[in-house]
Amino acid sequence: xxxxxxxxxxxxxxxxxxxxxxxxxxxxxxxxxxxxxxxxxxxxxxxxxxxxxxxxxxxxxxxxxxxxxxxxxxxxxxxxxxxxxxxxxxxxxxxxxxxxxxxxxxxxxxxxxxxxxxxxxxxxxxxxxxxxxxxxxxxxxxxxxxxxxxxxxxxxxxxxxxxxxxxxxxxxxxxxxxxxxxxxxxxxxxxxxxxxxxxxxxxxxxxxxxxxxxxxxxxxxxxxxxxxxxxxxxxxxxxxxxxxxxxxxxxxxxxxxxxxxxxxxxxxxxxxxxxxxxxxxxxxxxxxxxxxxxxxxxxxxxxxxxxxxxxxxxxxxxxxxxxxxxxxxxxxxxxxxxxxxxxxxxxxxxxxxxxxxxxxxxxxxxxxxxxxxxxxxxxxxxxxxxxxxxxx
Amino acid sequence: xxxxxxxxxxxxxxxxxxxxxxxxxxxxxxxxxxxxxxxxxxxxxxxxxxxxxxxxxxxxxxxxxxxxxxxxxxxxxxxxxxxxxxxxxxxxxxxxxxxxxxxxxxxxxxxxxxxxxxxxxxxxxxxxxxxxxxxxxxxxxxxxxxxxxxxxxxxxxxxxxxxxxxxxxxxxxxxxxxxxxxxxxxxxxxxxxxxxxxxxxxxxxxxxxxxxxxxxxxxxxxxxxxxxxxxxxxxxxxxxxxxxxxxxxxxxxxxxxxxxxxxxxxxxxxxxxxxxxxxxxxxxxxxxxxxxxxxxxxxxxxxxxxxxxxxxxxxxxxxxxxxxxxxxxxxxxxxxxxxxxxxxxxxxxxxxxxxxxxxxxxxxxxxx
Numbered sequence: 183x184x185x186x187x188x189x190x191x192x193x194x195x196x197x198x199x200x201x202x203x204x205x206x207x208x209x210x211x212x213x214x215x216x217x218x219x220x221x222x223x224x225x226x227x228x229x230x231x232x233x234x235x236x237x238x239x240x241x242x243x244x245x246x247x248x249x250x251x252x253x254x255x256x257x258x259x260x261x262x263x264x265x266x267x268x269x270x271x272x273x274x275x276x277x278x279x280x281x282x283x284x285x286x287x288x289x290x291x292x293x294x295x296x297x298x299x300x301x302x303x304x305x306x307x308x309x310x311x312x313x314x315x316x317x318x319x320x321x322x323x324x325x326x327x328x329x330x331x332x333x334x335x336x337x338x339x340x341x342x343x344x345x346x347x348x349x350x351x352x353x354x355x356x357x358x359x360x361x362x363x364x365x366x367x368x369x370x371x372x373x374x375x376x377x378x379x380x381x382x383x384x385x386x387x388x389x390x391x392x393x394x395x396x397x398x399x400x401x402x403x404x405x406x407x408x409x410x411x412x413x414x415x416x417x418x419x420x421x422x423x424x425x426x427x428x429x430x431x432x433x434x435x436x437x438x439x440x441x442x443x444x445x446x447x448x449x450x451x452x453x454x455x456x457x458x459x460x461x462x463x464x465x466x467x468x469x470x471x472x473x474x475x476x477x478x479x480x481x482x483x484x485x486x487x488x489x490x491x492x493x494x495x496x497x498x499x500x501x502x503x504x505x506x507x508x509x510x511x512x513x514x515x516x517x518x519x520x521x522x523x524x525x526x527x528x529x530x531x532x533x534x535x536x537x538x539x540x541x542x543x544x545x546x547x548x549x550x551x552x553x554x555x556x557x558x559x560x561x562x563x564x565x566x567x568x569x570x571x572x573x574x
Numbered sequence: 575x576x577x578x579x580x581x582x583x584x585x586x587x588x589x590x591x592x593x594x595x596x597x598x599x600x601x602x603x604x605x606x607x608x609x610x611x612x613x614x615x616x617x618x619x620x621x622x623x624x625x626x627x628x629x630x631x632x633x634x635x636x637x638x639x640x641x642x643x644x645x646x647x648x649x650x651x652x653x654x655x656x657x658x659x660x661x662x663x664x665x666x667x668x669x670x671x672x673x674x675x676x677x678x679x680x681x682x683x684x685x686x687x688x689x690x691x692x693x694x695x696x697x698x699x700x701x702x703x704x705x706x707x708x709x710x711x712x713x714x715x716x717x718x719x720x721x722x723x724x725x726x727x728x729x730x731x732x733x734x735x736x737x738x739x740x741x742x743x744x745x746x747x748x749x750x751x752x753x754x755x756x757x758x759x760x761x762x763x764x765x766x767x768x769x770x771x772x773x774x775x776x777x778x779x780x781x782x783x784x785x786x787x788x789x790x791x792x793x794x795x796x797x798x799x800x801x802x803x804x805x806x807x808x809x810x811x812x813x814x815x816x817x818x819x820x821x822x823x824x825x826x827x828x829x830x831x832x833x834x835x836x837x838x839x840x841x842x843x844x845x846x847x848x849x850x851x852x853x854x855x856x857x858x859x860x861x862x863x864x865x866x867x868x869x870x871x872x873x874x875x876x877x878x879x880x881x882x883x884x885x886x887x888x889x890x891x892x893x894x895x896x897x898x899x900x901x902x903x904x905x906x907x908x909x910x911x912x913x914x915x916x917x918x919x920x921x922x923x924x925x926x927x928x929x930x931x932x933x934x935x936x937x938x939x940x941x942x
Contacts (some may be wrong), residue, residue, distance in 0.1 A: 192844070202696035271851050285846055318836055367745075367818060374821040404577070526752030 211280025217329035217346025220295040234261040234269040293329040297406035318367030324397040376401040378515035417505025422450030432497040437477030444468040467553040494557035582641025584787035594799035596724040600862035602772030607814040611823035613764040625802030630773040638793035670873035681862040682898040734854040746816040771915035773783035
């Protein structure tokens, strides 16, 4: 019996001694944000890119008793230049005592220089989809200028710039100037279906980050082809019907009124009678309240209210038209998702026009799009009139 | 060392009902949505699953019914009655080979997947060995023990799968489901074909039916048991399409695992949900592998009854391990998989048809 136990124990030594994947948690370098910049173009089609990762320095946080970690920085940025991101991230581990660990990566910022090179952006995204450490919830954004500088800002209320960027991207879902955050998983869908899409555009200004319109990517050319201004983003979001907040400025009787949108939905109908000349009708329905109003006109007046609602509708139509104008005529990029509606609702037609939609006959640019918008003012706030009409 | 002895060596019909889905649910579902999404348009794959499910339920019922008409008789004895002893031995032996290969395949596949997502540095050989050692331990115990282990694991498996789907509802885009009914007949058939194989669990009935204590109730229960994986697979497939859309699902290796990776428990408490999913799913694969190995041993034991079970296990184990390690890469493993799927599925049907027809012609009646 004794011999048997010793025999088993000896075997256990072999089974328990080695753990290949042993990884003490204090040696993990938790990367929470990354940026990609173009370093140089080597030859035709090959590039050197600078990959920067932001790692959390846990000691920088301090313990609750110590207060705020004694002025130590709570993050560390590492940059490596190389041809591929995988190579760079491996090289990164030789530069630090930590092992880079990307399971908790939150956000990737790509500079527009990268985005404008054909096929480069999508190729660089490969590792974020292939590597088992990467998650599909990573948010992707584009910035004009150097992307690395976004990871270096010093936000007032956040310790970690990457977390700050992440929060800014998340909050944006509440306003219509900016895109819903685009995650890696959704991005892959765009890339695989060769659809055109828009990524949120960020600008860094000293210690804060501004969302500034969007970067338009062309599905077929596979590169960034232009930007949308804030107003054009509003229009785009109205057409897509994904609005959960935000404001529309308008004028009624020469006085400016701020209409606050609670939500807006759109209905897109495509008439495919003549596949070479399709009619698309977009009807937008918005609901909201009056956020701010100048002048002394009473909002309880039904006539005024009707006029107000009509003007809001017009303002929305204008925004949508302006955006459509840009996408359809200037950029030739179907960022409105008409192609996927065709595919989902008119599959037979889609099979026919698939190759002629953007390329070839460019059917997309030839479609007639009718936009109509209706707005409802649900509430006017807690006070009707702030001041009586002054003596003129 | 004393082994725990169960009071009875028989399965109840409920245990039989759970054994079927426990055997079916394994590595198949991890990649099934990919196969379906690449064959059919949008959510049409779900119809393939349902059609395949219907077919499989029927076959399961038929095999159970046939085997139940020979209560308390092992496969080899009633097969000898019907098609003579030498042929029966050959049939049993082929079954042994089939289940032997399933065991090897599962051992390899679980190692591949765990390496991909959990153990980056650990060699595949070591992962499979540790997993396989536990399997060997389970199989060298009592047969009823394995079946009862199924009963214990099964609720966890269902629970975790449903949790994964529920937490993904947040990411659902219902427009991904459109267009419906746009695949042509060939696409559906490819889909049915692919899902049929992932439902191939009825083979175990040939051997386990002899141990059921109320054989007349078993066919209904076995058919009911197939319902679980059908519903579960349909649900997971819909979740993949809803969350990723057809094109992304088709490009992923293991969409179901990716689904688990998408889960973010609100509040940032648990970001890496897939590790829990894996722990539970390895239990599911453990059930499948343990039963497959057990049936291999059982089938060989039926042919050579004088060899003790433990000897057969120790003889087979190194062979299984060697075969599991033989394929060099993913492509070879999936070629092995395809071959196996065909073999398991058609061989079971072939045996059913053969025995049924010969029994009818020769008028073999079960001895009352």
